[in-house]
Amino acid sequence: SQTIHQWPATLVQPVGSPLSLECTVEGTSNPNLYWYRQAAGRGLQLLFYSVGIGQISSEVPQNLSASRPQDRQFILSSKKLLLSDSGFYLCAWSVGQTRETQYFGPGTRLLVL
Amino acid sequence: GQQLNQSPQSMFIQEGEDVSMNCTSSSIFNTWLWYKQDPGEGPVLLIALYKAGELTSNGRLTAQFGITRKDSFLNISASIPSDVGIYFCAGQFNNNNDMRFGAGTRLTVKP
Numbered sequence: 104s105q106t107i108h109q110w111p112a113t114l115v116q117p118v119g120s121p122l123s124l125e126c127t128v129e130g131t132s133n134p135n136l137y138w139y140r141q142a143a144g145r146g147l148q149l150l151f152y153s154v155g156i157g158q159i160s161s162e163v164p165q166n167l168s169a170s171r172p173q174d175r176q177f178i179l180s181s182k183k184l185l186l187s188d189s190g191f192y193l194c195a196w197s198v199g200q201t202r203e204t205q206y207f208g209p210g211t212r213l214l215v216l
Numbered sequence: 217g218q219q220l221n222q223s224p225q226s227m228f229i230q231e232g233e234d235v236s237m238n239c240t241s242s243s244i245f246n247t248w249l250w251y252k253q254d255p256g257e258g259p260v261l262l263i264a265l266y267k268a269g270e271l272t273s274n275g276r277l278t279a280q281f282g283i284t285r286k287d288s289f290l291n292i293s294a295s296i297p298s299d300v301g302i303y304f305c306a307g308q309f310n311n312n313n314d315m316r317f318g319a320g321t322r323l324t325v326k327p
Contacts, residue, residue, distance in 0.1 A: 147317040207259045208258050
């Protein structure tokens with residue numbers, strides 16, 4: 104069966120510090136991968152998605168970047184965090200790109216102070 | 217940004233009661249999905265709907281894909297304390313990068 108992991112689970116970082124969140128998927132090959140941000144009390148906003156190694160599409164302009172160095176690894180990064188980057192970050196995967204449901208990881212709660 | 221209107225925003229009900237929530241959109245979707253999120257965890261898929269008019273059940277949960285393809289509802293029958301959480305609807309056009317989420321319905325069940 105497929106599983107998705109995210110770490111760290113919780114992170115507290117000062118403003119201006121760098122960020123690296125990691126997501127890995129097991130049990131499947133060539134998954135589509137997604138990064139979402141969930142602000143407190145709100146729905147999910149798609150940040151990035153990837154259909155393959157090195158292929159990243161950005162949905163919204165922002166202070167963050169994403170990379171996919173390996174087939175089942177997706178990384179969310181920032182060079183300098185802003186207060187507004189605080190939130191709950193969710194990684195998700197799907198088998199295909201068309202009409203395929205997405206399965207979410209446990210999330211990383213980021214607090215920027 | 218969000219293109220779905222999900223209601224109600226929150227519900228406080230007594231254990232055993234039935235629950236109904238819905239999502240509407242100005243856009244047509246090809247797929248409707250319902251997720252549940254427990255505190256501090258990622259959303260878990262409950263029901264996926266692929267055809268207009270489709271009515272699908274998953275235990276005590278029932279969801280329907282509206283005929284107009286612009287709305288969907290989720291019903292929970294005979295609620296129990298573990299139903300507590302945030303329920304999200306999601307509409308998908310054709311690709312997963314076109315998926316849009318509602319703001320969520322926060323459900324509280326009193327024993």
